[in-house]
Amino acid sequence: xxxxxxxxxxxxxxxxxxxxxxxxxxxxxxxxxxxxxxxxxxxxxxxxxxxxxxxxxxxxxxxxxxxxxxxxxxxxxxxxxxxxxxxxxxxxxxxxxxxxxxxxxxxxxxxxxxxxxxxxxxxxxxxxxxxxxxxxxxxxxxxxxxxxxxxxxxxxxxxxxxxxxxxxxxxxxxxxxxxxxxxxxxxxxxxxxxxxxxxxxxxxxxxxxxxxxxxxxxxxxxxxxxxxxxxxxxxxxxxxxxxxxxxxxxxxxxxxxxxxxxxxxxxxxxxxxxxxxxxxxxxxxxxxxxxxxxxxxxxxxxxxxxxxxxxxxxxxxxxxxxxxxxxxxxxxxxxxxxxxxxxxxxxxxxxxxxxxxxxxxxxxxxxxxxxxxxxxxxxxxxxxxxxxxxxxxxxxx
Numbered sequence: 476x477x478x479x480x481x482x483x484x485x486x487x488x489x490x491x492x493x494x495x496x497x498x499x500x501x502x503x504x505x506x507x508x509x510x511x512x513x514x515x516x517x518x519x520x521x522x523x524x525x526x527x528x529x530x531x532x533x534x535x536x537x538x539x540x541x542x543x544x545x546x547x548x549x550x551x552x553x554x555x556x557x558x559x560x561x562x563x564x565x566x567x568x569x570x571x572x573x574x575x576x577x578x579x580x581x582x583x584x585x586x587x588x589x590x591x592x593x594x595x596x597x598x599x600x601x602x603x604x605x606x607x608x609x610x611x612x613x614x615x616x617x618x619x620x621x622x623x624x625x626x627x628x629x630x631x632x633x634x635x636x637x638x639x640x641x642x643x644x645x646x647x648x649x650x651x652x653x654x655x656x657x658x659x660x661x662x663x664x665x666x667x668x669x670x671x672x673x674x675x676x677x678x679x680x681x682x683x684x685x686x687x688x689x690x691x692x693x694x695x696x697x698x699x700x701x702x703x704x705x706x707x708x709x710x711x712x713x714x715x716x717x718x719x720x721x722x723x724x725x726x727x728x729x730x731x732x733x734x735x736x737x738x739x740x741x742x743x744x745x746x747x748x749x750x751x752x753x754x755x756x757x758x759x760x761x762x763x764x765x766x767x768x769x770x771x772x773x774x775x776x777x778x779x780x781x782x783x784x785x786x787x788x789x790x791x792x793x794x795x796x797x798x799x800x801x802x803x804x805x806x807x808x809x810x811x812x813x814x815x816x817x818x819x820x821x822x823x824x825x826x827x828x829x830x831x832x833x834x835x836x837x838x839x840x841x842x843x844x845x846x847x848x849x850x851x852x853x854x855x856x857x858x859x860x861x862x863x864x865x866x867x868x869x870x871x872x
Contacts, residue, residue, distance in 0.1 A: 507600045508692040509607045510820075512651035514813035514863075517603075521821035523847045527566040564610075564821075564849040569602040571595065571844050599822075599846055601696075606850035607818050608653070608696045611864050612809050613852060617641050621869040629661050630654070630810060630869050632673060635687050638812055638867045645859055652689045653811040655697045657726050657871040662686055689812070695725070701807035701868075704729065704785060710799045715792030721767075723804040724784040726871075729768075731787060731800040739764050742794040746770075746787075748778045755781070764789035810867040816856055817863025822848035 509515040619638040621628040628634065639646045654662065665673040674686045683690045704719040704727070717731060728750040734757050735743040742760045746768055747753060756772035768783040775781030826847050856863040 507604050507607075508653060508694050509604055509651070509813070509818060510600075512690065512692065512813065513815040514651045515607050515818040515820055516816055518819075518821045519824035521823045521847065521849060523566045523821075523823055523849060524826055525568075525845075525847075527847070528568045530566050531564065564819075564851040566847065566849050567606055569599075569606075569846045569848070571598060571846075595827075595844065602846055603820055603822070603848070603850070604694060605696045606848060607820055608694065608698070608811070610850040610852045611811050611813070611818060612698060612866050616852060616862050617865045619865060619867045621867065628869050629872055630658050630867070631661075631665060632687070634867065634869065635689075638865050639687075641865050642861060645861055648814050649689050649812055650815045651811075651813045652686060652691045653694050653697065653813065654691060655699075655806075655808040655810070655871065656693050656695055657806055658808055658810055658869075659691070659693045661872055662691065697809050697811070699723065699725075699806055699808055702804060704802045704804055707800050707802045710801075711797035712795040713793075714798040714800070715794060716790040717800045718788045718790075719785055719802055720788070721783075721785045723806075724779050724782060725804070726806055727778070727783060727785070727802075727804045729783075729785070729800075729802045729804070731768075733794045733796055733798040736793070736795045736798075738793055739789060739791060742789075744794075746777065746783075748783060753777055760789055760794075764791065806871045808869065808871055810869065812865040812867070814856055814859075814863035817853060819851045819853065820848060822846060 507515070507517075510517050619634075619641055621634060635652075639649065659674075662674040663672065667673060674684045674691060683692060685691060699722060702722050704721075704723055707717050707719060709717065711733070719729075725748065727748040730747045730751050731744055732746070732751075732754070733742060733744050735741070739760045740762045743757050744760065745754045745757050747755070753776040755768075755770035755775065755777045758766065758771060760766070766787050766789070768778070768785045768787055770777045770781035772781065777783075823846075827844055829844055852862065852864055855861055
């Protein structure tokens with residue numbers, strides 16, 4: 476368990492005040508990819524709490540007043556009404572926990588509280604983006620599916636045109652295109668017949684690149700559903716079989732290197748997700764040979780903070796120190812086209828308090844903060860007949 480020592484200086488009451496002060500600023504979440512573009516509406520007055528987690532709540536919004544229709548002379552106009560309608564959203568909770576020793580509680584330092592509040596706000600933005608992306612790609616929306624196993628369909632000019640056309644004559648007003656970093660790399664490689672890039676890097680700080688006139692932002696919170704690891708290639712002296720399962724959480728170029736040879740429960744190994752540039756800590760194998768590939772090292776540079784979402788199964792046998800197993804991820808990703816106000820995020824600003832309890836074993840305080848929220852993709856935007864989100868499913872190189 477990670478503990479904050481006396482030099483890390485956090486007092487619960489002051490910490491809470493600092494965090495709530497940061498969240499009182501209306502711009503606190505506007506550095507979010509989705510909020511800054513206007514694609515997501517953010518409200519901090521949500522009243523949900525611990526008893527609401529996992530429950531559905533009612534989210535009100537204005538419905539559509541209707542369309543002008545032909546009306547010949549002498550006939551009364553058809554009466555429509557503008558009214559609030561409702562949708563359902565599920566209450567979520569994202570938590571951040573840590574431990575503060577008694578000595579740390581006696582330390583002082585204003586800058587530490589300011590830094591802690593800043594980090595909490597950044598973490599909250601990331602959590603919000605993850606929740607909004609999940610809402611955006613949920614079943615029932617507008618999907619342009621381009622998956623192909625034989626000849627992978629990458630994001631390009633034609634794909635973008637076809638995706639925008641899913642809105643028909645309502646394709647104006649797209650405020651953002653959110654893409655995975657691997658998709659962004661593919662877009663940067665596209666060229667016009669003149670050789671000029673289709674997606675140019677911004678010239679000035681604060682600007683973003685545009686693709687077909689749409690601002691492009693990058694977020695690896697986009698799901699990789701449908702991605703898989705390729706068959707494992709084994710090398711070295713009579714290597715036993717290793718198989719992989721699970722959906723990788725990134726563009727892994729996986730290597731598993733045997734460190735100490737021997738049978739299961741004796742053999743040790745390490746793994747890399749970038750082709751051998753950075754390695755995990757050494758892991759001792761277990762009987763049965765099933766390992767979720769997680770780096771035991773602190774502050775890992777492997778995978779996503781040490782996580783890979785891949786399970787490796789080592790077959791029974793004798794492993795040798797020269798055995799090396801390799802596999803590359805084949806990624807299927809989603810990109811989002813978003814109109815203004817297509818998404819909503821309600822969170823409980825008042826509930827962002829530091830809750831503490833005493834750990835008598837080490838004479839310290841266990842602390843946690845909870846972000847109660849509800850994220851939603853509106854079924855249709857106000858004044859529109861359709862959703863404000865188009866989800867593009869495609870491969871990457």
